[in-house]
Amino acid sequence: MKKNKDNVVIFDTTLRDGEQCPGASLTHREKVEIAHQLAKLGVDVIEAGFPIASPGDFAAVKAVAEAVNGPSVCGLARCLNKDIERCAEAVAPAKKPRIHVFLATSAIHRKFKLRKAQSEILKQAQQSIAYAKTFCNDVQFSPEDASRTEPDFLAQITEAAIDAGATVVNIPDTVGYATPDEFGDLIAYLFDNVPNIGKAVINVHCHNDLGLAVANSLAAVQHGARGIECTINGLGERAGNASLEEVVMAMRTRPDRFGSLKTGIKTRQLYPTSRMVSRLTGMTVQRNKAIVGANAFAHESGIHQDGMLKERSTYEIMRPEDIGISGTELVMGKHSGRHAFANHVSKLGVTLKPDELERAYSRFTELADKKKHVYDDDLLMIAREELADVSPVYMLDYLHVSTGTDTVPTATCRLRRGDELLQDAGCGDGPVDAALKTIDRMTGVKGSLLDFSLQAISVGKDAMGEVSVRVAMEDGATLSAKAASTDIVEASTKAYLSCVNRYMRDIKVNGLGKETDIKRKPAAGRGKRVSARKKKTGRKA
Numbered sequence: 001m002k003k004n005k006d007n008v009v010i011f012d013t014t015l016r017d018g019e020q021c022p023g024a025s026l027t028h029r030e031k032v033e034i035a036h037q038l039a040k041l042g043v044d045v046i047e048a049g050f051p052i053a054s055p056g057d058f059a060a061v062k063a064v065a066e067a068v069n070g071p072s073v074c075g076l077a078r079c080l081n082k083d084i085e086r087c088a089e090a091v092a093p094a095k096k097p098r099i100h101v102f103l104a105t106s107a108i109h110r111k112f113k114l115r116k117a118q119s120e121i122l123k124q125a126q127q128s129i130a131y132a133k134t135f136c137n138d139v140q141f142s143p144e145d146a147s148r149t150e151p152d153f154l155a156q157i158t159e160a161a162i163d164a165g166a167t168v169v170n171i172p173d174t175v176g177y178a179t180p181d182e183f184g185d186l187i188a189y190l191f192d193n194v195p196n197i198g199k200a201v202i203n204v205h206c207h208n209d210l211g212l213a214v215a216n217s218l219a220a221v222q223h224g225a226r227g228i229e230c231t232i233n234g235l236g237e238r239a240g241n242a243s244l245e246e247v248v249m250a251m252r253t254r255p256d257r258f259g260s261l262k263t264g265i266k267t268r269q270l271y272p273t274s275r276m277v278s279r280l281t282g283m284t285v286q287r288n289k290a291i292v293g294a295n296a297f298a299h300e301s302g303i304h305q306d307g308m309l310k311e312r313s314t315y316e317i318m319r320p321e322d323i324g325i326s327g328t329e330l331v332m333g334k335h336s337g338r339h340a341f342a343n344h345v346s347k348l349g350v351t352l353k354p355d356e357l358e359r360a361y362s363r364f365t366e367l368a369d370k371k372k373h374v375y376d377d378d379l380l381m382i383a384r385e386e387l388a389d390v391s392p393v394y395m396l397d398y399l400h401v402s403t404g405t406d407t408v409p410t411a412t413c414r415l416r417r418g419d420e421l422l423q424d425a426g427c428g429d430g431p432v433d434a435a436l437k438t439i440d441r442m443t444g445v446k447g448s449l450l451d452f453s454l455q456a457i458s459v460g461k462d463a464m465g466e467v468s469v470r471v472a473m474e475d476g477a478t479l480s481a482k483a484a485s486t487d488i489v490e491a492s493t494k495a496y497l498s499c500v501n502r503y504m505r506d507i508k509v510n511g512l513g514k515e516t517d518i519k520r521k522p523a524a525g526r527g528k529r530v531s532a533r534k535k536k537t538g539r540k541a
């Protein structure tokens with residue numbers, strides 16, 4: 001984007017800070033898929049990861065740098081030479097690479113975390129920026145915990161960073177402590193007290209611990225900041241970051257407050273992007289979330305509905321179509337052909353390889369047999385499941401549960417592992433517990449459920465239920481997954497199995513994804529083996 005005083009740069013950090021959100025880990029392929037969608041959405045910068053953090057992070061940043069056209073691709077680095085070198089290597093393939101170095105500046109971080117004096121911090125920051133500049137012209141500096149840093153020291157380090165060659169100085173409210181008036185004043189203070197501030201872009205990066213991330217970011221642009229660091233659905237460390245869709249729509253909806261400030265965001269891509277990120281991270285968007293929540297445009301009260309029918313603007317300040325919500329559409333039925341299915345899935349923004357498409361189509365026909373109406377959301381769910389488990393270690397082949405008021409809940413599971421079929425049965429406190437315990441025994445991987453939620457995907461009693469789970473493994477690794485089915489016990493079992501598969505696959509590929517730190521090798525599956533032939537002859541487990 002050309003430098004223009006009215007442009008607000010949208011710096012998306014979904015793949016870096018967003019992915020730091022507990023339970024939101026993404027695979028390599030998922031990161032690249034999201035990066036393509038972010039480019040389509042029109043973000044200016046994609047922060048793709050923290051390359052020194054793990055080989056998986058490095059590979060993902062590099063893959064995004066190689067694959068994505070349009071936005072700058074940025075990697076994060078501490079003010080350490082080894083971080084900067086690793087980051088430079090990862091972003092090098094990008095047409096527009098950026099290195100983002102950060103160093104804490106607040107008294108509390110200086111004293112307890114870094115044990116360094118102001119002068120040492122200044123020197124380290126300047127040296128690192130200069131070192132990063134030897135690899136890449138576009139270098140961003142963040143004084144971590146800026147909002148709790150003494151303003152005069154913050155001004156001093158901002159000036160020093162720009163002198164050392166920083167093209168962007170980002171002012172983070174790292175712990176989400178600032179209030180909008182205070183944060184706006186801090187940005188104004190920097191504009192008044194940093195003589196060379198006009199030579200760099202001032203970004204802000206606000207966390208949402210007090211629910212003020214969006215308000216603080218907007219206050220900052222009203223006081224001169226021209227870059228907002230944000231994430232899709234507000235994902236991020238702890239309570240998250242400023243939500244991209246909220247900051248963009250606030251500026252667009254209220255030109256009376258934001259004047260001619262503009263972003264390059266194609267707002268009709270907001271909803272599809274939100275859906276994609278939710279689906280791939282397994283982080284459900286709360287129904288009442290602003291802009292992209294399921295209820296954001298739903299009018300329940302009779303008075304509101306009456307007003308809407310008379311004149312939309314009585315109760316609607318934005319049009320759902322402007323953010324890409326087209327309503328719940330009835331799209332297909334059991335007579336829809338393969339071609340129509342492929343077309344529709346691709347219109348929903350999902351690209352499937354031919355073999356994935358074939359499997360997804362076969363799942364669609366099975367679903368259309370069970371369920372009268374198949375909606376966009378159902379199709380997206382089917383497509384997501386194809387993308388999620390590219391090469392599952394275990395596949396659920398058969399599940400039978402027996403449950404009731406006077407019955408001991410029991411599950412019989414059959415899993416396919418390559419050419420092998422394994423089966424086992426177990427009891428539990430309920431049918432889901434019975435199925436998951438049986439899976440644990442069969443796979444040798446023992447997980448505990450940290451979160452479990454169930455949501456209807458579309459409408460009607462026959463709607464598919466989508467189960468989201470977050471699972472902690474015995475060694476502390478956490479994984480999340482979703483699965484859907486018209487049978488909610490099956491959906492729960494598949495979601496859980498998907499975490500087990502990801503856990504096992506990440507050990508195998510050793511080096512991709514967040515779970516690379518996983519050391520423990522799970523025991524081989526312990527289910528009783530049954531032959532594939534027996535299954536073909538219809539033998540019931």
Ligand code: KIV
Pocket residue numbers: 017076102142144145170172173174175205207
């Ligand atoms: O919150 C923060 O301070 C960060 C920095 C690395 C920019 O994420």
Ligand code: ZN
Pocket residue numbers: 017172174205207237
């Ligand atoms: Zn952050």
